[in-house]
Amino acid sequence: MRLASVAVLLVAAVGSARADDSSVPGFDRPGLGFSTDTVKPRKVALEFGFPTYERTHDASGTSREVTSSALLRTGLTEAMELQVQASPWTRRRITAAGVAATTDEGIGDTTVSLKWAGPGSSETTSWALRASAVVDTGRSSFSDGRQYALAASVEHQLSDRWTGAFYASHQRGAGSHSSTWSPSVSFEATERLGIFIEAGFTATSDEPHEAVAGAGVTWAFTPRIQLDASFDAGLDEKSPDLQAGLGVSIFLE
Numbered sequence: 001m002r003l004a005s006v007a008v009l010l011v012a013a014v015g016s017a018r019a020d021d022s023s024v025p026g027f028d029r030p031g032l033g034f035s036t037d038t039v040k041p042r043k044v045a046l047e048f049g050f051p052t053y054e055r056t057h058d059a060s061g062t063s064r065e066v067t068s069s070a071l072l073r074t075g076l077t078e079a080m081e082l083q084v085q086a087s088p089w090t091r092r093r094i095t096a097a098g099v100a101a102t103t104d105e106g107i108g109d110t111t112v113s114l115k116w117a118g119p120g121s122s123e124t125t126s127w128a129l130r131a132s133a134v135v136d137t138g139r140s141s142f143s144d145g146r147q148y149a150l151a152a153s154v155e156h157q158l159s160d161r162w163t164g165a166f167y168a169s170h171q172r173g174a175g176s177h178s179s180t181w182s183p184s185v186s187f188e189a190t191e192r193l194g195i196f197i198e199a200g201f202t203a204t205s206d207e208p209h210e211a212v213a214g215a216g217v218t219w220a221f222t223p224r225i226q227l228d229a230s231f232d233a234g235l236d237e238k239s240p241d242l243q244a245g246l247g248v249s250i251f252l253e
């Protein structure tokens with residue numbers, strides 16, 4: 001049913017491709033950060049991740065998690081948009097030597113955000129803020145409880161094809177807090193194909209710090225439909241071994 005719904009949206013987006021594409025915003029996926037563009041009023045962007053895969057190994061065993069995600073973005077004003085993100089399905093399998101494997105499935109939490117494109121942005125440099133609240137609607141094993149976060153993203157056009165970006169966020173809730181920083185560089189290889197590299201560093205109050213680095217590609221099937229693939233690998237033994245995902249983003253109006 002989920003795939004059928006996405007197929008219908010793809011057909012609708014292809015059918016509207018003849019319209020003016022100048023209002024198509026930058027999509028937030030893939031990558032650790034988000035774009036500085038906002039969706040305008042009466043327009044909608046839908047971004048799906050299926051699946052996202054994460055593998056973590058430590059002394060206690062190996063955890064493999066597969067997650068689906070759906071993000072809806074719609075404009076409230078010319079500079080502000082509402083975002084609602086859900087995780088309709090998550091599956092986690094944990095294996096350890098000498099112990100029977102355990103598997104758990106269920107839905108994840110829901111995140112509601114406001115994204116604001118800040119004033120003073122130009123054709124070469126732009127910035128945006130995003131305030132988020134996580135509602136613990138998910139299964140207990142896939143929920144971190146109520147969380148609040150504030151994040152910022154800055155993009156700078158280095159040349160016609162090269163763009164540098166920096167993302168930072170701070171999150172609090174459930175008795176802990178964490179901060180994340182992520183620089184990235186993207187390259188527009190062709191009008192349809194984009195490539196990026198990124199690094200991410202997370203400091204958490206009650207868990208080991210994490211460091212990852214990775215890359216990804218985006219391909220514009222049409223100006224309103226983007227396909228993506230990306231991965232991040234852990235840089236030390238305390239970070240997830242691998243995070244990888246595929247996705248599709250669709251703009252409708």
